[in-house]
Amino acid sequence: MAVTSDTRRPGRGARERILAAAARLFATRGIAATGMEQVAAQAPVSKRTLYAHFRTRDELAIAHLEELIASGGTMEGALNRTDLDPRERILLLFDQPDPGDLPVRGCPFLDAAAEFPDPEHPVHAYVREQKLRMVRTVTDLVTELGCRAPEELAEQLVTLADGAAGRSMILNRVDYGRHGRAAADALISQALKA
Template sequence: MTELEKGPKGRRRGRGARERILSVSQQLFREQGINRTGMDQLCAAAQVSKRTAYQHFTGKDELVAEYLRRFDPSVLSGVFDRTDLTPRERLLAAFDIPPPPLPCARTSPPPSNSTTQHPASQYARDYKKAVAARLADAAREAGAADPEQLGEQLALLIDGAAARTRVLNANAFPAAAAIAAVLIDNAIPATAGDDRRLEEAAR
C-alpha cells in the first residue's frame, strides 16, 4: 500500500484522508443525519476513493463510532464540568449544546447467534445512558426529589428536541429548554429551590 493514491477526481491523496473523511462526516451527519449519509457521498465529499476510506475504517459503523467519540469523549464536559454554574444552570445549559446526531436503532434484529454489536449503535446507546446519568447527577446536586427520574425526563426531552430540529430544520431547543425549566422547578422541593435562588442571587 502506498502513502499516496489517486482519489475520485484524479488528485493525489495523502495520509490526511482519514481526517478529511472525519471532517466531512461531521458536516454531513449534522446536516442530514447519520442514517441518510452514505459512504459514496462521504467519499465524494472528502475526495477519496472508497478503497482509501475502507483502509481507514472497516465500514460506516466504525466511522460513526469514531465520529461520536471525537464529538464529546467526556459527555458534554463543557456543560457538566463547569464550576461557574449552579447545578440547576447546568441542567438548563445542556439544552444550549445540541447532542450529536446518533444512528437510529436497526429495524431488523441481529442473528440469534450473534454475540457482537455494531460499534456505532453500541456507542449511541452508551452515550444516551451517559447523558441521562450526568443529568441525574446534576439534578441530585440541585436537590431534586427523584434525580434519576428527572435525568431521564430531561434526556428524553433533549432527544425529542434533537429529532424535531433535524426533521423540521428549525431549532427546537429553546422550546425544550422552557419545558425543562418547568420540569426542574417541579422536581426540586421548595426548600432546595429557595437555597438555589439564594445561591444564584449571591453570584
Template structure:
C-alpha cells in the first residue's frame, strides 16, 4: 500500500506574514494571473482554510501584497524635524537616488516594477488592483514633484512627471530585455533633466 505524503502545514502565529511572503515571491517570479491559491497555500505552508480566513479572495491578497510594497518603493520625503545620524542627501541626490535600485542577485527573470506589472496583468481600470497601481504611480510622481520643489526646480510638476516617466520606461524596458542596464541609462538622462531644471537663470531683465 502506498502512503500519501500531505503537504506540511505550519501551526502557530505568523500565517498572514507567510502568506504575504509567499505571494511576493510567486507574484514576482511568475505573475499574478499564473499564481493560484492552491500554490500559494502550499508555498506558505498553510491550509486553504487558513489562507481564506486571512484573505477571503485573491483580489484582497493582491491588494495586501501591493500595499506591503508601497513604503519600500516610494521616494522618501525628507523630514527636517527628525534628525538622522547620517547627513541627509540633497534634494538633487534624492531625485537621482530613485534610479539607483539594484537587481537582486538571482537567476529569476528581471520583473521591473510590480505596480506596472499589475496594471498590465489586471487591465480593467475599474479593478481594485489596477486602481491601487494607478494611485501608487500618481503618488510616485507627486513625491518626486515635492522633492523637485525643495530642490528649487523652476517647474517641479513637469520635472516630477518627467522623472516618473523615465523611471517607468526603464523598468518596462528592463523587463522586456531581462536586464537592469536600462536603469543606468535612465539615471544619466535624469541627471541632465534635473540639472537643467535647477539652473540658476539669475534675475529677470528690467
C-alpha cells in the first residue's frame, strides 16, 4: 500500500497557509478562542495536514510568535535594525503598526501571555523568554549609547513600551505610543547627562 504525500510529507506551502490563517484568527479572535478546526478551514488544509505540521494549538501559537519575530514586524524587530542609531531603535518600540480596518492589538506577546496566565504554560514561558531577550537587547543598546545604569534604564524602557502597547490596544489608538516615546526619550536624555 502506497503512503500518500499527505502522511509522509505535508504539501508545500501548507505550513505557510496554516501560519497565515492562524495569524488572522489569533489577531481577531485570540489564541485561546481559536480552535484547530477553524485554522484548518481558514488555511484551507485538512486536519491531518494541520496536525502533521503542528501537533497542538500550543505548538501553533509558539510557531506564530516565532514567525512574528522572524518577520521583523514586532516591537522587538525595531531593536535589530542596523540602519538606525541605538536611540532611534529604542524609540521605535513605541510605534505601533497600523492594523488597517482591524482593532489595534498592541503587543501580540503580551496578548498571548494574558491568554495563558500559568507561568509554566509553554506559550507563557516562550513569551517570558522573548521579553527577557528584549530587555537584554535594550540593555546592550543603552550601554552602547553610554547611559548610566543601563540594566535599570532598559527595564524602565521595556516596561514603558509594554505599557504603551497595552494602552494602544485598550484605547484602540495606533498613535498612543507617542506618549511613551516622549517619556522614553526623556529617560534616555537624563541617563546621558550623568
